[in-house]
Amino acid sequence: MWTLNDNVITSSSYAALDESRRREIALAGWDLVVIDEAQAIQDDRIFEELRLLLNLQLNERFLLTLVILGQPEIQDRLSAFPQFSQRIAIRAHLLPLNGDETLGYIQHRLKIGGCQRPIFTKEAMLRIFWYTNGIARKINTSVIFPC
Numbered sequence: 001m002w003t004l005n006d007n008v009i010t011s012s013s014y015a016a017l018d019e020s021r022r023r024e025i026a027l028a029g030w031d032l033v034v035i036d037e038a039q040a041i042q043d044d045r046i047f048e049e050l051r052l053l054l055n056l057q058l059n060e061r062f063l064l065t066l067v068i069l070g071q072p073e074i075q076d077r078l079s080a081f082p083q084f085s086q087r088i089a090i091r092a093h094l095l096p097l098n099g100d101e102t103l104g105y106i107q108h109r110l111k112i113g114g115c116q117r118p119i120f121t122k123e124a125m126l127r128i129f130w131y132t133n134g135i136a137r138k139i140n141t142s143v144i145f146p147c
Helices: 011-028 044-053 074-079 099-112 122-132 136-142
Strands: 032-035 065-068
Touching: 099 122, 099 136, 122 136
Parallel strands: 032 065
Antiparallel strands: none
16 A cells, blocks of 8 residues: 655655556556545645556556545546546546435435334434435434434
8 A cells, every 4th residue: 555655756656656556457457546535635746646646557558547536626626737637537426315315315324224113204304304405424424323
């Protein structure tokens, strides 16, 4: 596992990473880097370093797949770095759940939590939807799943 020191990948660590990736790719086939809560990245140099990492190739094949996860404001951050943003092949944006989806989501969370019986009435779940606007993260932090 590679981590950033002082939020910067140095040229020597980049070279070591390149060599390491080449060896691992030869053995495993591909590599995956996941960055969660990417909207929290404040140092602009990190986006440039990630762009450089995406340049790593072996025999016309990319050595790494980068998955960036974040809150909606990550889109604004990425648009400030067009050379990096252009390398993003697939983008997805999760929309808030509607009322029926919120009910299903709550019921699913209760089920995987081990609840065997209904805990909330339909009216209560609709109030949760209204309070959270169907945003899953808000549902998770607003509802105490008792099972």
